[in-house]
Amino acid sequence: MSTKEHLKGRGAQQNTPNKFLQHLYETREDFLEFCRLEGEEIESNTTQYIPIFPKTIVNKVTSPDVGMTFSLNPYQGCEHGCIYCYARNTHEYWGYSAGLDFERRILVKKSAPELLEVKLKSxxxxxxxxxxxxNTDCYQPAEQKFGLTRKCLEVFLKYRHPVGIITKNAWILKDLDILKELNQYGLIGVNISVTSLSENTRRILEPRTASIQKRLKTIKVLSENNIPVNAMLxxxxxxxxxxxxxxxxxxxxxxxxxxxxxTVVRLNGAIGQIFTDWIQKTMPDRADKVLHQxxxxxGGSLNDSRFGTRTKGEGKIAEQIHEMAQLARKKYFADRVFPKLNHDLHESYKTGQMKLF
Structure with a gap:
């Protein structure tokens, strides 16, 4: 593969250098040409699942822009390959690249359900x-192999503890039974990401995610079962x-x-280079226009790290986006409220069963 060809089935088209590592791995043009002449693969495009062994599983979120206080990620890295994903940079903490490594080397926390139970019993x-x-999608393809998200949901139900879910994968419907049980106690809220109505846009922007129609069906099925859904546009x-x-x-x-x-896209850390390389290969006719916008x-940069403004953006384009959002809420969501989850049951279930006295 030459440096100008598009790698199908993946979002990132390269492995960017890891800022934490002293040495760099560079794929040179002469090596690429040698592989082409010899008919050899440069590297495997197969996804690798790598077990890791964390001591804790629940993470405190300190950013005021994210809208959550604690998160749990059964998997690090994400095979969905969304080109804009802010979580790509976290793969560098593990010694990998934020580019292709993020999509092809998935770190699996097999002890997640047990660690969660210890936390909830504390x-x-x-x-x-x-x-x-x-951070990364709990219903990415790895879930079909390891089932860690479902096992964690079973723990949340056992201890009557509130849980939110963020995903763009229709695989969540495989857990509809346990979601309905959680909802009986007001313990579940689901966020489904829908970034476009164009399947062509979806394929290049988020190459290994569920189709748009499947995501819309997911929202519909969950809503028909009275499970509250927030759409992440x-x-x-x-x-x-x-x-x-x-x-x-x-x-x-x-x-x-x-x-x-x-949110308004921001390309922090290595994502600026990854996104720029990607759009020049997938949308060369409008790459400069998109990057400039x-x-x-x-403020003239692809990234803004300031709390309060980094996800909202500034300037006329950002203002127009937020004005449209206000109009959309008035027009399509005026009589709707996403409910608060129930935090009152858990204390009585810390031993795994209801206290009598």
């Missing part, structure tokens, strides 16, 4: 909604999907979503 723990997953990327905001909001509303959220939302 005398010092007070019920606070824990979100699956604040995020990120909004000027020149790619920002023009779809109003029809997106109407469509998720028509399928039963109670609310929606959004993203920069316009962040």
């Amino acid at each position: 005398k010092n723990w007070k019920a606070t909604t824990i979100v699956l997953s604040g 995020a990120p909004m990327i000027p020149g790619i999907n920002s023009h779809e905001l109003l029809p997106l909001a109407k469509t998720v509303s028509d399928n039963g979503a109670l609310s929606f959220g959004l 993203i920069q316009d939302c962040h």
Whole structure:
């Protein structure tokens, strides 16, 4: 594969250098040419599942922009391959690249359910909604192999503890039975990510995710079962999907979503290089325009690290996006409220069963 060809089935088209490592691995043009002439693969594109052994599983979220206090990630890295994903940078903490490594080397925390149970039984723990997953998708393809998300949901149900879910995969419906049980006690809220109504856009932006129709069906099925759903119309990327905001909001509303959220894309850390390389290969005709519009939302940079503004953006383009969002909420969600989850039951279930006295 030459450096200008598009690697199908993946979002990132390269492995960016890891800022924490002293040495760099560089694939040179002469090596690529040698592999082509010899008919050899440069590297395997197969996903690897690598077990890791954390001591804890519940993470405190300190960012005021994220909208959660605690998160739980059964998997690190994500095979979905969304090109804009802010979580890519966290793969560098494990010694990997934020690029292709993030999609092809999935770290699996097999002890997640047991570690969660220890946390929920702790005398010092007070019920606070824990979100699956604040970093990488808990229903990515690895879930079909390991089933860690379902096992964690079983723990949440056992201890009557509130849990939120963020996903863009229809595989969540395989757990509809346990979601319905959790909902009987007001313990579950689901966030389904829908970034475009165009399947062509979805394929190149989020190559290994569920189709748009499957995601909309997921919202509908969950809503029909009275499970509260918030649609994440995020990120909004000027020149790619920002023009779809109003029809997106109407469509998720028509399928039963109670609310929606959004962010303006920011390309922090290595993601700026990964995204730039990707758009030059997938959308060369509008690459410069899109990159300039993203920069316009962040004071001339692809990234803004300031709390309070980094996910909202600034400037005229960002203002137009938020004005459309206000209009969409008034037009399609005026009479809807996403409920607060129940935090009152857990204390009585810390031993795994209801206290009598």
